Amino acid sequence: MDGYVPEEVRKCEEFMDRKMKPSLVRATNERNKLFEQQKIFSDLRKNIENLQKNSITNLRTMVNIGSEVYMQAEVPDTQRIFVDIGYGFHVEFTWDEALNYIPLREELLARQIEECTRRIVRIKADIKRIHEGIRQLLQIPQEPYVEERVF
Numbered sequence: 001m002d003g004y005v006p007e008e009v010r011k012c013e014e015f016m017d018r019k020m021k022p023s024l025v026r027a028t029n030e031r032n033k034l035f036e037q038q039k040i041f042s043d044l045r046k047n048i049e050n051l052q053k054n055s056i057t058n059l060r061t062m063v064n065i066g067s068e069v070y071m072q073a074e075v076p077d078t079q080r081i082f083v084d085i086g087y088g089f090h091v092e093f094t095w096d097e098a099l100n101y102i103p104l105r106e107e108l109l110a111r112q113i114e115e116c117t118r119r120i121v122r123i124k125a126d127i128k129r130i131h132e133g134i135r136q137l138l139q140i141p142q143e144p145y146v147e148e149r150v151f
Contacts, residue, residue: 009137012130020130024123031116038109044083045102048095051078 050056056078063073082090083098085105093101135142 009134012134016130020127027119034109034113041102041106
């Protein structure tokens with residue numbers, strides 16, 4: 001077999017490189033973005049609860065205006081906030097309205113994360129099957145099984 005790669009093997013490797021691996025990267029990046037959104041909503045809930053608990057109705061804070069440049073801002077009324085509801089839209093909520101909305105959004109994000117995780121697992125399984133097919137085509141002895149984590 002010196003250097004000869006069967007056409008079937010070349011096609012399998014090409015399919016993995018052009019389709020499977022980019023799909024895995026996209027699914028992983030999508031799930032990471034969902035994790036980030038989940039953290040943002042969790043932090044928002046904690047901040048609102050803290051504002052309520054401490055009866056903070058106005059505050060002074062630092063705001064990132066871009067490129068990690070900050071400026072001081074004064075919030076005269078913290079009891080009404082704008083929440084990103086997706087697709088570039090923000091809705092003005094009272095604290096209670098936001099606290100009612102956040103669990104709904106967190107539930108949606110959790111379902112989306114589960115779906116991404118299932119997609120990642122399927123893609124990884126497909127990649128393993130292709131590797132196994134290549135191994136069989138090339139008549140390479142099977143390596144011992146090592147369990148791989150999904151996360």
